[in-house]
Amino acid sequence: MSEYKFVVEELRLAYEGLMNVPELYSMIDQYFREKQYDKREVRNFEQTTPDGKNIELEIQPYKKITDYAKLVIKIRMFFYGLQDVVVEKDGLKIKMQKGKVEMIFDSFLETDYEHRWEQKPTYFLIRTLFDKFIYKIYTTQFEKELEKETNHIHDMIKSFLNLQRY
Amino acid sequence: MTFRYDIPRSRLKYAGIFSWQGLYKTMNEWFQEREFEFHEKLYKDKIKPVLPEIEIKWYAERKVTGFIMYVINVEFHIWDLEEVEIMKDGKKEQTNRARFLIDFSGSVVIDYAGQFEHSEFRKKIETFIRNHIIKKEVETIHVDKLDYMILNLHKRTKEYLDFYSKSHAYPMF
Numbered sequence: 001m002s003e004y005k006f007v008v009e010e011l012r013l014a015y016e017g018l019m020n021v022p023e024l025y026s027m028i029d030q031y032f033r034e035k036q037y038d039k040r041e042v043r044n045f046e047q048t049t050p051d052g053k054n055i056e057l058e059i060q061p062y063k064k065i066t067d068y069a070k071l072v073i074k075i076r077m078f079f080y081g082l083q084d085v086v087v088e089k090d091g092l093k094i095k096m097q098k099g100k101v102e103m104i105f106d107s108f109l110e111t112d113y114e115h116r117w118e119q120k121p122t123y124f125l126i127r128t129l130f131d132k133f134i135y136k137i138y139t140t141q142f143e144k145e146l147e148k149e150t151n152h153i154h155d156m157i158k159s160f161l162n163l164q165r166y
Numbered sequence: 167m168t169f170r171y172d173i174p175r176s177r178l179k180y181a182g183i184f185s186w187q188g189l190y191k192t193m194n195e196w197f198q199e200r201e202f203e204f205h206e207k208l209y210k211d212k213i214k215p216v217l218p219e220i221e222i223k224w225y226a227e228r229k230v231t232g233f234i235m236y237v238i239n240v241e242f243h244i245w246d247l248e249e250v251e252i253m254k255d256g257k258k259e260q261t262n263r264a265r266f267l268i269d270f271s272g273s274v275v276i277d278y279a280g281q282f283e284h285s286e287f288r289k290k291i292e293t294f295i296r297n298h299i300i301k302k303e304v305e306t307i308h309v310d311k312l313d314y315m316i317l318n319l320h321k322r323t324k325e326y327l328d329f330y331s332k333s334h335a336y337p338m339f
Contacts, residue, residue: 026333033335038310039317041176046329047265048182056179057331082330097330 037061055079181265202226
């Protein structure tokens, strides 16, 4: 089994009000594409109810830094009671959504994701010693990069949602 | 000796109004456009007291080279499928309402014809070729390409169902 080192755990964001959900998703998708992450959409649930649409979305974009280490950012998004509204902005009618959203951000560094160093106990020992004493300088750099990118996407989404208020 | 590089499963769930026939046709067409050999491995229709429950399994394969093959698996599970009438653009339209889930997964199969199975020596040659000669090519070209093909199918399904999260910023295959 791979080793997982959690860098950011359960960073939350909650918002209620006007938002453009397709544009929000597109912005997140574009961000990860630009940062050279590969796309992984684990779950996408949409349920239409009399009170609006409920959506549950989990994405886990990842980036293979080396053949030993991989950066993963997991974002879980929960949208409740989404209803389509038409808003007039600068004389233009725009279709948006009104509702509640909650997002949870986790990110972790996965090492030995190809499972090459766990086939025998000796390999496992070598891997542990290597991780603790030799490779530590690199994993620290990877963790810093991952933390920076997670906080960046969190702040981008927060700014995007706050702009929708006006 | 056949070896598989598996693409992890992704899941779509939906509850609401949609056209089942239209969805089936749209997804089927996607495989035909990309020249996959398409098989419906399972079609189970359970007639329940009130509304039916349907399970469907699709298996599609495409031989890329004499040694490498792409496989895509799609599994449907539909509950409470019923026909409803809606008003669309001032006209009455027959459509469906249900809740369902669709699982997408796939794998890149190496030595699908089992050419290297016949002796221990051949198995060792296959392992050497797979781990040292074609490894990077398979992982960077074929596995990534199949992963994005499955995401494309995912996107086509979301577009048909008009999901809010239907946009896709990555290359299309």
